[in-house]
Amino acid sequence: MGSLILIILVIIPGVRSADWGVTFKSQCALKGTSVVIKCTYDYPVGHFVTSVSWSKAQRESDRWSLVPLSNLPSPPNHFRYVGNYWRDCSLQVNDVQHSDDGFYFFKFVTTLNRWTSKSYAHLSVRELTAVGQPSTVTEGGNVSLTCVSGCLTPVDVVWFRDGQRVLNPVFQARKEDAGRYYCAVLGQETIRSAAVALNVQYAPENVTLSVTPSGDVVKGDSVTLTCSSDARPPVAQSGYRLYKDGHFIGLGQNHTIADIQHSQGGLYSCQAWNNISWRGIDFINSTEVHLDVRYHPVNISISMNPLRVLEGSSVTLSCSSDSNPAADNYTWYKRTASPNSTLQVGSGQVLSIPSVDASHTGLYLCRARNALGENNSTEVLLATTEEEHGGQPLAVIAGISVALLVTLVFALLLLWRKHRTHAEKQVTTSNQTVSDFGLSGRGSSSSATEEQSDNVYVNIHTLPSCPPPATDTTPLSQRISHHEHDAPASNEDEVTYSTVSIKPRNPRLPHSINNSRARQDSWSKTGVNDDSVIYTTVAKSS
Structure with a gap:
């Protein structure tokens, strides 16, 4: 009978022959997941487990204490015992939070004794961490997304951008790729990392120039020109330039004309720049805007x-x-x-x-x-x-007047030339006569060449009181000479006035001729001051 009782006790669960003890396996869990802390326990033969419980070590002031899980503030079914009453003491933690991180102890009570584990199970709570390399990229650059769990156990993850699934974590950035990225556990998409931002920089796009007011612009109105663009980073004030008909006006996003004039109308455009080039171009142009200024007639x-x-x-x-x-x-x-x-x-x-x-x-x-x-x-x-000259055009009248004037001038020139030629002939004849007279009276023997080079032309006009000259074919010079030497002196002379025209004295004439000219100059002192007229007194014998 005793042997039968021993066999029954061995077969009944929980009856073992081992010593007291609890064995744990520490766990690493991602925030939001559910985890089972593995646990086994042993106790001597003859004991029956009547109750089990888990506690968590809590630090209070400078000491640690064990707090039953039922006393911790947590939602229902957050902690759930999944073990049994004879060996398995595993604990399941649902929707793991960072507050669940810590050290856990197992305690059980038998019919004969109670036991609290000397060791503990450590639960580490980690999160998925999304990493984007680089976090800021210029449009066209490469981007690589990495998800880090923090636990040694690998997990399969998927990527999302602003709630939209991302198929490839490695890509070439476009401006549309800018946004917030996070990774999540495959099949448990609610378990996800914190979002990280990817900043994609790009040159200005959609550069536009607007005019306020947008309706008709009348001379004297106040007009504001505003330049805008889509750019990352946004264009600074100094990055905007305004042009009119291709000529630079000024910097800034806004340009106001307080009292617009019609001369300020024309084609306006602006440029935008944010230190990022697009296909080698720094400044991106807007479309041209025609500013039409309306005004009354001037x-x-x-x-x-x-x-x-x-x-x-x-x-x-x-x-x-x-x-x-x-x-x-x-x-x-x-x-x-x-x-x-x-x-x-x-x-x-x-x-x-x-x-x-x-x-x-x-x-x-x-x-x-x-x-x-x-x-x-x-x-x-x-x-x-009124019409002039029978209605002839003014040009015809002017032409006739010019022709008459030219004809008159030409006739005067001919007349003057003819008169000058005649006067020169008379002067030549008179000078020849005087020259002969002077040379014969002085008895000089100058050569014929000298006489020709210093001719004196004289015109002698006999006064009416003088008797008419006798007819004599003897040359004048011989008659004068004969008269000077042969005629007897007389106290009563007959006076004859004559006009003598002379040429300017030639310094190269012989001395004898110059002396004759000197005598003529001395005669001229009694006459007028005209160099071309000399009055002489000629004494004739009775």
Whole structure:
């Protein structure tokens, strides 16, 4: 009977012959997962396990204490005993959190004794960590994503960007790839890492220039030009440049024109730069924006055709103006005799008068108008002139006048030339006579060559009181010489006045001729100061 009882005790679970003891296996768990802490225990034969429990070591002040898991603040079923009452003492921890990290102890009670483990099970709580290399990349650069679990046991992971699945953790970055990335356990996607940001830098795109207000711009309005772009990093203020018709205006994202004028209209564009080049280009251009400044008519002027208006002829007055939009109405006025009073005489851009008479003369002006306002031109005088020389054109009359003037000048030149030639002949004859007279009277024997080189021409006019000269074929020089030597002296001389024209004295003439000229100069002292006229007194015998 005793042997039978011993066999039954051996067969009954929990009845063992080993010593007291508990064996653990430490675990590493990812935050959010469920983990089972492996545990086995032994006890002597003859003991029956009546209760089991787990405790966690807690540090209070400077000492450690064991706190039953049932006393820890945790959600229901967070800790669950999955062992039994004869050997297995495993513990399952659901939705592991960092607060679950620590040291765990197992305790069991038998019918005869109780036991608390001398060793412990260590639960390490880790998280998935997402790493992007590099975290900042220029568009076109390579990116590699790595997920680190922290536990030695490898896990299969998948990648997400802003909730969207990423198929390949290694890729070439585009600007669309910028965002927040995280990794998760395959099949347990709720267990995931903290998100990391991938910053993809790129040159400015979609550079645009906008005008405020966006409607019609009227002269005098305030206008703001704003340049914007899509860029990473964003374009700084100094990275924007504004241009008008290809010419640089200034830096900055905004440019305000307080009192815009029509001359400031044109094609505007801007450039953006953020220190990143795109295909070797630093500054990215916007599309051109035409700034259309509207204004009332200005610079109104009148042109008249023809400029010289004859009575009875036609004349056309044309009015032009600078405006935006173009002037759609032109009105013509004529100044009347009343002060500051005008009379409307027509409409349209052109005023035509088919036959001008005296009633049409006066001051004319035109008024141009568009949707924004109106303005007057300066006044233009319309005056008529009469036909000249039977209606011949002015050019023909001028040509005839020039021809007559040339003919007159040519005739005067011929007359002057003829008179000069005649005077030179007379002077030559007179000088020859005087020369002969001077040389014969002094008895000089100069050569013929010397006489020809110093001729003195003289014209002797006999006064009416003198008797007519006797007819004598003897040369004048011989008669004068004979008269000087043979005639007897007389106290009463007959006076004859003569005019003598002489040439300038030649310094190269012989001394004898110069002496003769000297005598003539001494005679001239009694006459007038004219160098070309010499009055002489000639004494003749009775």
